[in-house]
Amino acid sequence: MVGMIANFLTNPGLANIAQSTTSAVTLETTMKAVGRPSFILADKKLDKQTKHYAATKEFLYQITCLGVYMALVIPVFKNGAFALAKKCFKDEKAAFGLFKNAKEYLTYQKLAKMSKADRITEIDKHAKRYRKLSENLKNILKTQDKPEKHSIVKGAIELGNIVGCVVGLAIVSPQVSHMVVHPAMELLGFKKPEQNIKASEHNNLPDENNLDLDA
Amino acid sequence: MKASFIKNLCEKLGESNKATYAVVAIATAKGIFRPIFTMADKHEEKETKKYAAIREGLTEVVAIPTYIGVGKLAEVVAGKLKGLSPEKLEVAKHNANFIGVCVAALFVIPALASIVTKPFSKKVQNKPVQEQKLDIKEHEVPEVVAITDSSLKKPDDVKQYHQVVTKGYAQVKPEMAKVGAAW
Numbered sequence: 001m002v003g004m005i006a007n008f009l010t011n012p013g014l015a016n017i018a019q020s021t022t023s024a025v026t027l028e029t030t031m032k033a034v035g036r037p038s039f040i041l042a043d044k045k046l047d048k049q050t051k052h053y054a055a056t057k058e059f060l061y062q063i064t065c066l067g068v069y070m071a072l073v074i075p076v077f078k079n080g081a082f083a084l085a086k087k088c089f090k091d092e093k094a095a096f097g098l099f100k101n102a103k104e105y106l107t108y109q110k111l112a113k114m115s116k117a118d119r120i121t122e123i124d125k126h127a128k129r130y131r132k133l134s135e136n137l138k139n140i141l142k143t144q145d146k147p148e149k150h151s152i153v154k155g156a157i158e159l160g161n162i163v164g165c166v167v168g169l170a171i172v173s174p175q176v177s178h179m180v181v182h183p184a185m186e187l188l189g190f191k192k193p194e195q196n197i198k199a200s201e202h203n204n205l206p207d208e209n210n211l212d213l214d215a
Numbered sequence: 216m217k218a219s220f221i222k223n224l225c226e227k228l229g230e231s232n233k234a235t236y237a238v239v240a241i242a243t244a245k246g247i248f249r250p251i252f253t254m255a256d257k258h259e260e261k262e263t264k265k266y267a268a269i270r271e272g273l274t275e276v277v278a279i280p281t282y283i284g285v286g287k288l289a290e291v292v293a294g295k296l297k298g299l300s301p302e303k304l305e306v307a308k309h310n311a312n313f314i315g316v317c318v319a320a321l322f323v324i325p326a327l328a329s330i331v332t333k334p335f336s337k338k339v340q341n342k343p344v345q346e347q348k349l350d351i352k353e354h355e356v357p358e359v360v361a362i363t364d365s366s367l368k369k370p371d372d373v374k375q376y377h378q379v380v381t382k383g384y385a386q387v388k389p390e391m392a393k394v395g396a397a398w
Contacts, residue, residue: 002296002297005296006296006298006299006307009293009296009306009307009310009311009314010299010303010306010307010310011310012306014310014313015306015309015310017313018233018234018309018310018312018313019232019309020232021232021234021236021237024234024237024313024316025237025238025241027317028234028238028316028317028320031317031320031321032320032321035321036321036325039325085225088218088221089218089222089225092222149229150229151225151226151229151230152222152225152226152229153229154228154229154232155224155225155226155227155228155229155230155232156225156229158225158228158229158232159221159224159225159228161237162228162236162237162240165237165240165241166240166241166243166244169241169244169245170241170244170245170247170248170249171244171248174248174249174252175252
């Protein structure tokens with residue numbers, strides 16, 4: 001049992017996800033999109049109509065967040081941060097100058113983590129996949145035992161991703177979901193549960209059952 | 216100065232980027248912007264906005280220490296695993312931090328936020344009822360004019376109106392009031 005936990009926790013795939021802001025936020029939002037509606041549906045205190053309404057709304061909100069994040073934030077902020085850092089950190093020209101863009105660096109970094117033998121096999125076996133990697137980088141990866149990881153480049157990309165997450169999930173997504181979720185709910189034939197409308201109108205308060213779980 | 220701070224930050228993030236950093240940054244921004252957006256909504260009632268904004272703010276206030284705490288706790292638990300090399304132990308701690316953040320987002324924060332905001336919600340839920348009574352007293356004269364002018368033609372309605380004035384609006388059904396924002 002402990003061995004299984006240890007294997008799971010030291011899994012390199014999980015480590016790659018945990019090290020990357022993009023993967024971590026994407027996975028977390030996907031989990032929220034699946035998990036939160038499930039918890040709402042499992043709540044025995046709520047009536048069926050309210051549960052379906054709240055669960056669908058929560059699902060649509062999280063999916064909108066994910067869509068905005070993946071379509072807009074990831075490409076813009078990842079490449080933007082790389083280009084900006086390349087311009088600003090002039091004393092790190094040697095590191096930034098090696099790579100054309102963020103994507104090339106991330107491919108390089110993924111390969112640099114492997115052992116030398118695995119790296120060579122991977123590059124030769126999937127030549128098509130790595131065709132955009134410059135010959136210079138391929139040469140470094142094939143000849144050096146421990147290629148330089150250029151942490152500053154990774155850090156700049158991650159900082160851009162964090163700023164992108166903040167802008168995307170805290171500022172853009174709520175606005176977009178405000179425009180998308182209600183029409184989508186109507187399109188799906190969902191109406192605000194009657195009981196909740198009455199309650200909120202009488203108390204001048206928002207719908208309590210409309211579980212605003214977003215954190 | 217600024218450039219060197221950002222450079223140091225980039226170097227640190229490049230060496231070790233924890234899932235906690237992103238989620239705490241998001242929660243902080245949400246804690247600031249969501250209440251602002253809610254208060255800026257012109258279509259909602261003032262009391263509704265206040266309630267929603269404080270609830271959103273409180274949720275994020277709960278979320279920030281929870282993300283940090285649960286992430287750290289998961290790291291400590293992973294650090295107790297035996298038989299791992301120092302490098303693998305470091306990877307395990309890092310991955311455990313990420314799992315801790317996911318658990319916090321899915322289970323701990325909704326539960327804690329519900330506990331923290333519930334007493335507050337109850338307190339706010341009682342408030343509009345009192346305000347309704349106050350509003351009615353303030354609008355007493357215009358309502359008399361409006362009701363008598365427009366719809367209280369029948370003797371029964373006049374009787375109902377007297378009941379409204381003497382017993383107080385809070386005890387009368389909302390359907391009886393023809394005018395008044397409080398309803």
